[in-house]
Amino acid sequence: MVRTQSYGAWTSPVDAALAASHDGRPEYTGHVGDEVWWTEPRPTEGGRRALVRRRADGTEESVLPAPWNVRSRVIEYGGLPWAGAGRDGESGPLIVFVHYADQRLYAYEPDVPGAEPRPLTPVSDVGGGLRWADPQLLPERGEVWCVLEEFTGEGPTDVRRVVAAVPLDGSAAEDRGAVRELSDGRHRFVTGPRPSPDGRRAAWIAWDHPHMPWDGTELILADVTDEGTFGEQRTAAGGPTESIAQVEWAADGSLLYASDRTGWWNLYRADQRRGTEPLCVRDEEFAGALWRIGQRWFAPLDNGLIAVVHGVGATALAVLDPETGELVDTAGPWTEWSPALSVHGSRVVSVAASPRSAYEVVELDTAVGRARVIGAEHDDPVDPAYYPEPLIRTFEGPDGREIHAHIYPPHHPGHRAPDGELPPFVVWAHGGPTGRAPLVLDLEIAYFTSRGIGVAEVNYGGSTGYGRAYRERLREQWGVVDVEDCASVARALADEGTADRDRLAIRGGSAGGWTAAASIATTDLYACGTVIYPILDLTGWATGETHDFESEYLHSLIGPIDAVPGRYRDRSPVEHADRITAPFLLLQGLDDVICPPAQCERFLARMAGRNVPHAYIAFEGEGHGFRRADTMIRALESELSLYAQVFGLKAAGVPTLELTK
Template sequence: MTPTAAYGSWPSPIGAALTAAHDGRPEYLGVVGDEVWWTAPRPAEGGRRALVRLRPDGTEESVLPSPWNVRSRVIEYGGRPWAGTVRADGSTFLVFCHLPDQRLYAYEPDAPDGAGPRPLTPVSTTGDGLRWADPVLRPERGEVWCVLEESTGPAPSDVRRVIAAVPLDGSAAEDRSRVRELSDGRHRFVTGPRLSPDGRRAAWIAWDHPRMPWDGTEVLLADVTEDGRLAGPRTVAGGPEESVPQVGWTPDGRLLHLSDRTGWWNLYRGAEDGEPVALCPRPEEFGGALWRIGLTWFQPLDNGLVAVVHGKGATALGILDPETGELVDAAGPWTEWAATLAVHGTRVVGVAASPRSAYEVVELDTRTGRTRVIGSPHRDPVDPAYYPEPQIRTFTGPDDREIHAHVYPPHNPDRAAPGGHLPPYVIWAHGGPTGHAPLVLDLEIAYFTSRGIGVAEVNYGGSTGYGRDYRERLREQWGVVDVEDCAAVARALADEGTADPARLAIRGGSAGGWTAAASLVHTDLYACGTIIYPILDPAAWADGETHDFESQYPRSLIGPLDEVPARYRERSPLEHVDRISAPFLLLQGLDDVICPPAQAERFLAKTAGRGVPHAYLAFEGEGHGFRRADTVKRALEAELALYVRTFGLDRFDVPALEMRK
């Protein structure tokens, strides 16, 4: 008979250190010769991103030793940071962006002389310098084409972005003038170019403030001249109210692009000389929010088929016949496929996860329909009996609107709760807010559920995955709809007898941190909250206290600051600290330029002396999103300590949280 113990007091083998060691996932897949390469997290190595290659014998091997960190900071969230190829002589050649200095480097990993990476681009002392992303190798021209983000002054908004050509011979390493600019700089944001199979045309995506890329983007098409210029760029798809997050080419040279012109991101062919044709029109998403430069939801195969990531809520990998519209999904347990695909002959490679497995590199053989894990395989660090069993739920919010959520009840094979007891629940608000909580194994969730604390991840109005109408519920309603939807889920769980109504908490990071803080301000529903690298002062955030990419995001989320300043004040957690009565934990990276620590410090200054218990942990060397193993461990333990204290949990295996008033 299973022993009984109070919810929240259960012992668990899923410790904070174990959870931190498995943080992160593979990203930015590519094929180099016959090998699959990707970037991989290294939490124990200061949170760096390694570049990994999969050898033909199945061995995974780091291409670059520590401290090389393959990560771009273009638009701060970054983008594809590497490109590789096999030369005619069989040698491997790599170009990558190194995080600390953001320079592009060239490297020959198999060179017999063992020479290290050599810089291709210079360092600039203006503002945040020069940054690069989404490289496309042009060895026949001796160049790499990519996005250049260049600071022109000290302010975050002093920046320009163009498509540029960098010589591979290193001649631009100390000479900015050797970088050729290919686009004219008239657009605030651009992606890297996608070249037609014959190399004679290039397509890319561009957009401008105040739009975000999920609001409206343009597809630009230009001719590639013999001397390597982009001539006659013209807009062929997209627009102010049409979001195109990816472009590509069929093997026979026809343009492909994703568009939400019908309210769902679907795949289209054509647009160069007429109306584009929808290849598989469905009320589901074949794309997503372009938070990083170079994400891929589709990849054409040489035989004319197209690999696509698609779904409503959960996603699948499918193979689309563009001539018939037939779509066949890959078999397997995965419920979430990341926006990174690569193809090699008849094989498709992606990154996928499920409620029982973390993200791993998966290959689909389109000839046989067989799928298999080829890299970064999930290995259970503990008995999977301790993993939570998610429930896919749809709740009803104000105005009878649907709210999508994943509910993770407490689960531990070694313990059961006494009869008549209800568990505490933590409502998780995802970041973005134009984002999505995927249905995957998350050891941070298991860390709590295996101890007897339930978790509910809410894909509140404004989330991606459910069409444009659902996404735009948050337009000028940020701080209202997200707060209401999270509260509706929490109340429903309490009303149906799933959660203890006296022991509800709210937590979130970034935009989810805003929702958590706003929830403590505008409701009395929660007993406590965890606020992680949050937005707390939207007026300052919209007035130069964040990076360029999101600097005008509040115009759509709240409204134009100069037209509705009172709305900013009413929504702002910073302006209403006096309404907070619940204890809270605030976690902040001191190097965060997206949600800077200055906002957290002003929030704390207004909280001091009010008698509300609170704790603040600030982490040196961490930016927006914690990456270091020791940080993740400390943050998790502090969050659990908050719940131990607030919910009266009987456990002594986490360091006590020092609370101020």
């Protein structure tokens, strides 16, 4: 029986604890012999990342107990934190991994009785210490080749990065001098090296401030000597206006890479016989923004075919024949594939999700063309009838520009609203801002839609997945285009009668937190906002209040600070606290080094005495992106309470958020 009840008052089995327990996704898949391994979140175990092993018989096990946490902090967003190699005999596989707590690289032989992880790298007490990512295990050389991030001082930008070789015998565990530096150190940022099939060459990607990796990067090549050193390091492709996102070697020794030189990340092949040639020219993305070192959107197979993740907006896994350009998509329900490809023989493994399933580890057998879930299998925690039903929409923004969005109307199998009542809607602004909202099942969205609150995820101008021109709409326009695009979607939903114009909210985290804060500071469209670990003061953020990776990001998003200092002030919400009249919730991790709590504290000082209802919740032990179940529960319930109070909803079962003035 369907019950008639006002929006926001619907009872739902999707509670905050359920949403928190299903937050996060498997990442960094890889093959160790015939086995598939990956990392997986553990929100109820302090938010650690577990290393999971799928044995040949299909059983899964966590390789390391708590508190081992397989996660790198290189460039703060991290990257590939482990590598493994299968070995014959009783000793079993050899694994190397980064432990989050001390950022040391460890070696581990899980099948050796009584074996414990042993450190391979030393600890440094200078600044952020020594950090490692994107390891390439080379047992034949007795080394691990990887990215070394080394702090040289106490400041967040006192750091250097090089390609380095770490000995597997443990001789560098207490001796920094035993780590061999392979690259020449002339670039600020590097990815891990990819050795050619014959071991005679290495390739990697590098870039420098003020460019971000989606602005301009270089593909670096070097010969490898018999002693394992690198010869002359030369730029083979790329430049300040060309983003090369990934490089790999094919089995025949040709070099494969993804470049956006045409305005879309497409695949290219380079070898001495054929020169450089595109493999599949399409107005689609075959790569993405390199936020984490070691992401893989494509992977060459031994038979010459290439597994690729591609698409516009949504993505698909396909097999590309580089000789003909033929592209065959994988059959299945998945609408989002992560850049986590790994290949072994004819098998391709990645992580995929859909609007009806969370992220799972999926294997494609290219020999038969069949895909199946092999790990972290989605198991409906509630009746799928409570899941939101997304609508893929394109809206018109200022100057007629297209704005892509996913609209999730309120949805509940046992409730409907009274005739004539329009639902409240929350506009979600994704992070990045060079990012994208994927089309996948998200129980945080279901938490709201199953209670009668709609959600609109906006892939505003600046988002990835729609080509370089769409991405660069945000160049020097951050705080303008993103705010306008979110507002255009909200107004369109109200104009067409999908949303209640008087009950609109905006929320976002990180760069999305900036957009949310800028929106309530510069428009009167929203009744309230939820602002999560945000950027609020551009001048402070550009002059030492963030980490090295993004320390000059605003050069492209806002403009050079020396040239346009007024623009930094004019767009910062902290400078316009006097304009804010909408109630808001501010959520912040106290260990956040990307968007530090100082930004929130400065903003709140400006809000003091203004009689605007608000709440500030700061979480001990949380950084940029909440990982602990108890944190996520409190954050979600507080957000719902804010909407209930501002929109006049009868949301039962959640603690009342205390709003101060």
